[in-house]
Amino acid sequence: MANHMQFGFQDASSPIMEELMKFHDHALMTALAICSLVLYLLTAMLTEKLSSNTVNAQEIELVWTILPAAVLIMLALPSLQILYMMDEINEPDLTLKAIGHQWYWSYEYTDFKDLLFDSYMTPTADLPLGHFRLLEVDHRVVVPMESPVRVIVTADDVLHSWAVPSLGVKTDAIPGRLNQTSFTVSRPGVFYGQCSEICGANHSFMPIVVESVPLANFESWSSLMSS
């Protein structure tokens, strides 16, 4: 989860999120170069006397055509690489359905028999000591670590959005439509997210918690939940 006043990304917990963070660093470095150039040009123009002795602008026009094209290529290539990486077909080990309701999520593990549950936010009054306010839920989404997981997201009533920042996942939940996303959790842990599409009075109070565990633990959990 994010700390108080945290401005940057949370630590990456999936390979896609690691790639997204690397691209973000690359984009910021490009932005720094552009801002430095613009600041310098601004300063130079403000300190120069006005004159009208320019008759041939061929060179400058060449520069301000090629330079932006180079910048666009520098940004587009890694961006498209990640875009296609996110859409790779990777034969998921587990398929999970996340359905948004007002104002809770329900999950269905259709690979198993009778494994479905609702996930409500734990009210602040019932929160155990040390747990996170407005982020904890009564039933977490448990997934095996280092295994590709496919999530099919939809909604029952209004628009919602299933988002877990540290996994690099954000998918809109639209009534009547099935949206698909996938992720692989690199390490065991608990990852928090919140509904990311305004959906009514309790939009801020329907969090998502993904718990990644070793496969043996996941098997125990699924047996327990199915029974």
Add this chain to the structure above:
Amino acid sequence: MAGEGDSEPGKSFKLLGFLDVQKVPCSRESVLYGSLGSLVMGLGHFLATSRVRRSCDVAVGGFICTMLGYWFYCRYNLAQQRIRQRMLKEGMKNRVLFEGSYLDPGREQTGSERSDS
């Protein structure tokens, strides 16, 4: 918990308000080498031509080119290092998992070990 480094006071230095050179790998070195390159090229041009404005232009151009040049070089090396780390981690995990079994990559295949039916 994510973002633990943010809680340490005085540990983030954001250039132009957005690029945190302390946290982004290769950024600090890129900016420092860029500054050095800018100084060398600008000063060199001025010493050669005695033209102030053009030397400033060369200095800024040198800063951008050196900074971006080192950035690409450093990030490429970092990516290669991460791939090697991942391969090493995978290799160590497989070594532990398969040690002593027939899948052990360190196991020598000799003729006596093959079963004759």
